[in-house]
Amino acid sequence: MSTEFAADHAPRWREGVSGQQFGRDFIVLDAEGNTLRGLNGTAIEVWELCDGTRTARALVEQLVQRHGWNVEQVLADTLKFLTELARLGLIDELKEVA
Template sequence: MSGLLAKRRGAFSETAVDDEIVLLNLDDGTFFSLTGTGAEIWPLIDGTRSRDKLVTVLAAAHGAAVDEVAADLDVFLAQLADAGFIENT
C-alpha cells in the first residue's frame, strides 16, 4: 500500500474493550478483534502515516528488523483493506 493510510470512517463501528479493539463492518456485519500489536497499530492508522512510516515506527518501538516488520505489517494491512476498514488517501 502506498500513500497515506486512513480508516474508512462510516464503514465500521469501533469499540474498545479492555486491551481489545472490536471492529464491526457496517456493510456485512463482520467482526474483527484486534489485540496485541494489531491493537497497537490501529490508532496509528490516522491518515497522517504511510505504510513505510508505520514500518519505521513499529521497528523502532519493538527493536525489530525492518524487513520482518514490513512483511507482518503488509499481511495485517491487506486484511484490514480486504475487510473494508482502511484505504489509501
C-alpha cells in the same frame, strides 16, 4: 486497489468504521455492524496508527523505533495485515498522505 497494500500509501480508517478496547478484547466495528476481534497488541498498534497521516512504511518505522524489531519482517507482516483490513473494507489506501 492493488492485491497488496503499498508501503508508500497511507492507511486510513474507512468512514463509519471504529475500533475500541472492550476489556481484554479490541473490537473493530464496520459501518454495517460486523465485527473483527482478536487483534493482538501489535495489530492494535497498527490499527491505531491508521489515521491517514503517515505511509505504511512510516507507520512501520514508528513501530520498529518503539520496539527495536526487524524492519523488513515488520514491514512484510504489516503490509499483509493492511491488505486484509482493506479487503474487509475497514481501511482505505490513500496514495497521498493527509
